[in-house]
Amino acid sequence: MANAGGGEEVRNKQVIFRDYVTGFPKESDMYVTTSTINLRAPEGSNSVLVKNLYLSCDPVMRVRMARVSVGGFSSFTPGSPLTGLGVAKVLDSGHPDFKPGDLVWGVTGWEEYSLLSGIESLRKIQHTDVPLSYYIGLLAAAGAVGQLVGQFAKLLGCYVVGSAGSKEKVDLLKNKLGFDDAFNYKEENDLDAALKRYFPEGIDIYFENVGGKTLDAVLINMRVHGRIAVCGMISQYNLDETEGVKNLTCLIYKRIHMQGFTVRDYYHLYPKFLETVMPYIREGKVVYVEDKAEGLESAPTALVGLFSGRNVGKQVVVVARE
Structure with missing residues (x-):
């Protein structure tokens, strides 16, 4: 399906934040729905349109479920998709630093496709000889x-x-x-x-x-x-x-x-971090354990499971495989 803007309209499965949470989060605090999205970045914008591949489940997401968040983390917006670290593939771009086909990691939506405008945290993936999911865990110094x-x-x-x-x-x-x-x-x-x-x-x-x-x-x-x-x-x-x-x-x-x-506090040291850690991974000196949940439908269960210790290793949601 196409529209007047020239881009293809596709169905976009999303995990929506229902409302602010008190106490332990529940799966019912989120729900899965389907909307549509145009697979073309708006003309003249610096936005990047991506297909999400992996999403990260992190404890800090519970902080963002509160009405008043702390520590500089913004609260999620009820009725909108959750956001967090993800690995994605660029489908279209209005930004000169990104082009279709690029693999990236950074903050994205809990959905199949995301139009990203605030791309300050978006980084290109240079090393593809390790699993891409590592970029929301081991190689992002986040989670597990x-x-x-x-x-x-x-x-x-x-x-x-x-x-x-x-x-x-x-x-x-x-x-x-x-x-x-x-x-x-x-x-x-x-x-x-x-x-x-x-x-x-x-x-x-x-x-x-x-x-x-x-x-x-x-x-x-x-x-x-x-x-x-x-x-x-x-x-x-x-x-x-x-x-x-x-x-x-x-x-x-x-x-x-x-x-x-x-x-x-330490994003400026990320290149040095990669330089240090990549040899450890390649030589088997660092072992990394992941717990992968398949499909967006499994994302609420995976996130809630963090707070009961259900996961073993870094909890990742597989949205699509590259």
């Missing part, structure tokens, strides 16, 4: 962060212990990803005692992505001049009132350096 942090730490010579929520994930950390040890936090009645078991002399570095009781236990077990990098606090995202952390005085007495960051 813990499995990568531990492997990078091992490459730098650290003793690494991971915390996970099932025996399957503990076995994965120890037997496939090369962690020195790992434990199931759901089976530990006393996190303080568990950490003392694995770190009898204390913790030098903690990568924080959990918050709450875990952070409280870690603070007690940090060594003097220890460092805590704060990337996320997934245990707190679904709470109407976040949990208080009781052991913050440890920051003083142990002179701990604790600093938050987001990936946006």
Whole structure:
């Protein structure tokens, strides 16, 4: 089907955000529908029309489901498609930096086709000798962060212990990803005692992505001049009132350096990151585990599953294969 603008009109399946969320997100907070889209970028615009191939499910998307979002992340708009990191193929472009056939990654819509106008975050994919889905996980430094942090730490010579929520994930950390040890936090009645078991002399570095009781236990077990990098606090995202952390005085007495960051702080280092990581991947020194959900219809279930630990590895939604 064509229209007066010269482009082909096609059906466009979409995952729509229903309304603002309190508590844990549910599949019913989203719904799948079909609209139409013109496969031609508007004449005279800098827009890029893409076919989405892979979408990333990330915990921060729960933050964007709230009426008042935090941390500089804008809230989703009820009645519109969700947005997030994706890998896509350019079908048409009004922007001089992109041409049909280019493979790209960046922020896109949860839909089959997206017309992207804000393309500041859109990047061309140069290396296609690795799976394209890696560009919304391993090669975007986003999602399933813990499995990568531990492997990078091992490459730098650290003793690494991971915390996970099932025996399957503990076995994965120890037997496939090369962690020195790992434990199931759901089976530990006393996190303080568990950490003392694995770190009898204390913790030098903690990568924080959990918050709450875990952070409280870690603070007690940090060594003097220890460092805590704060990337996320997934245990707190679904709470109407976040949990208080009781052991913050440890920051003083142990002179701990604790600093938050987001990936946006370091986009300027992305070329250097690729230069460092690509050889590790090609040489098999970094192992990456993905959990792929097939089709847009599976996207709500996949996203909600993040908050019950249903996924093993980076959660990806396969929209189409290139």
